[in-house]
Amino acid sequence: MRVVVIGGGHAGIEAAFAAAKMGADAVLLTMHLDTIAQMSCNPSIGGIAKGHLVKEIDALGGIMPRAADATGIHFKVLNRSKGPAVRATRTQNDKVAYRDFLKRFLENVPNLSLYQAMADEIVVRNGRACGVRLSDGEVLGADAVIVCSGTFLAGRIFIGSASYAAGRANEPPSLQLAENIRDLGFAILRLKTGTPMRLHADSINWKNFSPQPGDEPPLPFSMHTRAKVKNRVCCYLGHTTTAVARVIGENLHLSPLYSGQIRGVGPRYCPSIEDKIVKFPDRERHHFYLEPEGLNNKEIYVNGLSSSLPVEIQIKILQAIPGLDQARMMRPAYAIEYDAIQPSQLTASLESRQIGNLFFAGQVNGTSGYEEAAGQGLMAGINAVLKARGEAPFVLDRQEAYVGVMVDDIVRSGVDEPYRLFTARAEYRLQLREDNVFERLGGHALRLGLVSRRDHDREMRKLDKRQRLIKELSRTRAHIEGKSETLFKILQRPGMDFAALEALYGQPLLKNKTLTDVSYIEACVKYQGYIDIQKREVAKTKKLAKTAIPADLDFMMVDGLSSEVRQKLAKARPRTLGEAARIPGVTPAAVNAISIHLTLKYKHGS
């Protein structure tokens, strides 16, 4: 069985790796082998919601977390002062090392072939993808094809009024494939994103910026990381000035975003500096970070100054910022516009609804971000193999994983701007934590052959240790405010944490504890009430989803529905209450009215 993956970006490599591990003959096609796993933009992996995703990828046996640890040069857990559910890991990475690590890693994966080539066409027979035609005319047969072409489909770069076709700076776009995908009938979105300039480290006056050191001790992403990770660089925080706003204001007409040249939709959460100045005219300054791109070069990424203004204006902007006034620009900021498919054309396994055995993952699905791409790549890789084997797809629920939230969001609702994950997107946020990924996903990973039995059992033993301690907490008592209470109850008090509990108890409750142990325990104890409610909600939703609606039910006879809702239902003819609930405009109350109607009808036989 052969799975061909188009594109060696973050999505493509996870897809190929998962497929190879599951026993497929995986071929990873990419335009340029030296830019495999290239970080197109910022030198960083993880962050809030994204870090959660990386941990999930780890539990499902993916490579991103291992690569991030191996090449990490700055480690931080964000939201430490908040609760376990929203704490998230982030690394700064040496970009070159990251690429090299992954290339070497993939070269050593059995069943996986790396092949440098340009894919021009997906060969479709009888409504199914069965191969890929390369630019030299060669056809690679395949049982499943996964498209992970990133920002390359009909990509176009803009710097000021200059614009040229490209997939990324100095890399060719993918034009034939873009045309082929349009020809296959896919609805296409035109999206855009941008990247800031890179500066020479020695030309920056660092005294003007405040250092942002990594955590001590630094914590890795992956359960596979045994070697100690180390902080090797520091990042710096700076701010723009009113002079910057003035420069931008005077030159706005030169930005392709404002002159109307770029029509693609950019992400609201990732605005360029000109967007920020225009949208928030009252703000005197905007912050930015200076982040080293690696250990062996002097390029500094200016996180916060993404722009598509002409180079000379970019330089003027820098000159208006104390500390950067002498900075030498090594690479200018630019914006890129590209084709993505509307992901609502995919099933929950990321397979095309129109063309069988054809999968899509990553930026091409209208998402943005390395982690989002990697998560989808992993799912597409697994599902391509399952499909080729004739097995049921692997779909994660919204209450199980951020991966599930993301895939469900994009395939169900489609996108109208580049989609990024936020914890706010998860209705079961308190359950989707970094500290319990293996509990959530370990079983799936083992069953699918994505992790070894040894790794699985080791992680389960850790889990067991935490759960035993939680039981212990309900049995052990201590005095607080003159009353004897269980440690469990005491830990539930607002403001109480595990460290304070141990102090109160007078001796350690857990030896050699990690942040994960502590987070897990605190979460289970403190969120208990909320999680119970959520679990009940989920159970109810599931039950509701399964309740069948008889094919002959006359919606006109259902009491308590508005005529508008009646018409919608009569038209859509949902087969279950779950399907009814998903029809836009059908309210929960309407679903309940149907449910009651069904109950009465069957109970009283009238």
Add this chain to the structure above:
Amino acid sequence: MDDDTIVALATPPGRAGIALIRISGSQSEGIVRKIIGPLPAELEARRSYHGFIHHQDRRIDECLTVIFKAPRSYSGEDMAEISLHSNLFVVEEVIGLICACGARSALPGEFTFRAFKNGKLDLLQAEAVNDLILANSRAGALMQFNNLEGRLSKTVASLRAALVQAAIQIETRIEFAEDQHIEATETAGDLTAAAVALEKILGQSRFNEILNQGLHVVIAGRVNVGKSSLFNALLLKERSIISALPGTTRDYIQENLVLDGFPFHITDMAGIRAGSGDDIEKQGMELSLAKIAQADAVLFMVDASLPLAETDMQIYKLLATKKRLLLANKSDMAHADIVRSVKDAFPEETVHLISAKNGDNLDVAVNFMKSLLRQMPEACGQTVVNFRQKILLEKLLKKMKRIEQMQIEGLEATEVVAEEIRQGLGLIGELTGTITPGDILQGVFAKFCIGK
């Protein structure tokens, strides 16, 4: 009101076959034991027992009884279900008997309400069940589903806005505070203001009372005119003691009556008579005056078989500002000249001749009460919510207070407060339409400058 034991007919009235009477509350089993026998000393839950319903020494009907133990029952409380023959009179009598033993008749949807309160149903189920109950009994769209109007809807809209703002602030802090150095200041003020407004409406408003107790209607009149007879005729049960002795009703008695799916709270007063009688009666009369003052409307009764007295005129003066209906009772014994004198004495009123004893022309009283619903501008126009909305709003208020408290104390983790806000959004979403994470994120991006 939740400590009460309540009773209602669970099957549609007038259907042939078997009627089911449901009792819910802590006294359920005790009441069953008082009126049904023979029963074993220990009743097993969910088992059916054969027996007879007695009133004093009279055997009323044969029945089957099942008891349920909290929380394993429909309402989540102790319950009893009595199946008996579906004869309206028998059923009314048995329900009256049960009430005499300490239960009261359930308000529409009250079983469901209790089930909901005890976590037996989720709100939506309760809503739907209740909708059906009300749909059957309510003629007009007096309190239409999701029809929030006037003052209330403004409050709900500001609540929604305040909660959405709170969500935007807190989600911004979670996603971006650390990374993007965004300081989202809390706007607890808006939330507080909205909560206060809601609390005021929920607390003060007529619907609260109306939904809980019904509109207050008092039957007023001189002694012995037939007030208790009318009261009983309206309630179809022998609740008040009737006698030919003037001053029989010495206190007041209240009962609930459901008309058009709407609860009424009817009070049978001690008859008023000019100076005399003992102290107890005097107290009862003072109470009568107070009750009249509180009433939403008064059924003012005179006796059509006896000449008007000075007391009748004095009572009438008390009713000047009240919605009222003049009933001339004992039409079966009425004298034409007395009726004429009544008409002359109360030129502003239409005189309705009725017979409480024989049940003649009682519809005028019933129609009068129904018409009150339409006349209550405040109750029906501005602050009306239906039962479900009220439950939702009460839950919402509780939630808002909790969120406020958490924000003030500042001890709970951010994401826990965010979860409470999300639950609040869920509740308000049920009233006004779902609020999605996309809506919140939109607010985040519009409000805060976020980006690389």
